[in-house]
Amino acid sequence: MFKHMTALPPDPLLGIAAAFKADSNPKKVDLGVGVYKTEDGKTPILTSVQKALQILSNTEDSKSYIQARGNQAFLDGMEKLVLGAGNALLDSGRVESVQCPGGTGSLRIGFELIKRGNPNAKVWVSGPTWANHVAVIKAAGLETAEYPYYDKANNQLKADEMLEALAQLGPNDVVLLHGCCHNPTGEDLTPELWTKISDLAVEKGFLPFIDIAYQGFGVDLETDVAGVRELLSKVPEALIATSCSKNFGLYRERTGLLTSISETSVLAGAALSHMLNIAREIYSMPPSYGGATVGILLADEALTAEWKAELAGMCARMIDLRALLVNKIHERGVEEDFSFINRQKGMFTFLGITPEQVKAIRDEYAIYMAGSSRINIAGVSSSNVDYLADALAAILKK
């Protein structure tokens, strides 16, 4: 059966993580893998999440299966978090969600749903997008194409080109949008662009599929999804894949949800039945632990307030680190303007240096980042920022 199988090349980002681990340079800096880190390089369990976990372990009285669509408190709490507590959609009968294993699992179920709805659908992703998007779309048997998004040479959006490309699309097309904190560029759609894209979706009939993996990491929980909510208020149909990995710090618990918005409640029921059926074919039921934890947290006002404060702290730290990094680089008299880093949001930014410079900074300074020059802002700290700025300045001045 497997005699002819050859090993796949390692995942580039995981390769960088392995190389970082093996590097004995005491000054090494990891700006690669997309995980939030504190000043001392740790990814701790949030205190509010710890407390919810404690409640769960004190009260859970069975390990029998949970209902197929997931933990009800989780689904209710998360729908409110994403759509907004007073959103009229919540009582419209048009919204259905299922708990899935992480944002990735949610995306996969969503693309499988699209495949059942229209096997010839074509999924448009931003150029560039999160590396795994295309793989997940292809695994569901759908065709992908890229719409212009980021101008790497000038560190800005390709807004006009993007709108022109989206204006050519129609009802057989799906447009994958990053809700906020675009991965890998950090460059988000402006409120004006959200309006224009919403209007185009209504006019042309393409399906918006929104990936929300960083709500609360950009500005705050509400501002980060304002554009998404405007779009959802206008379009007849949409899909949303939400991850709790980053904002609840639940990475390994594989916690997320897929939400479908349908034209009518009858169609919403049909979509739900297919989402459940697809999940049944792949993994049957979602894992319980992460969803139950978030469900407890969001149903408890005090824990929710504590979590919001912790999330705001992570967000503020990343905004401060952006400013610190830009200042430190500019202090070293480099010609290039890095102020775009301050405008960008979330955990990632494209430094915009060449692949040769990425290699040089790794070889000469043990500073690790993705080949695209994407850096994880949370990997910067007050103890490594001078070293980082020195290295960057030296590489740029060569």
Ligand code: PMP
């Ligand atoms: N979408 C985007 C844009 C991401 O960056 C990530 C995580 N890196 C995901 C989805 C998947 O998140 P999860 O770990 O919850 O599967």
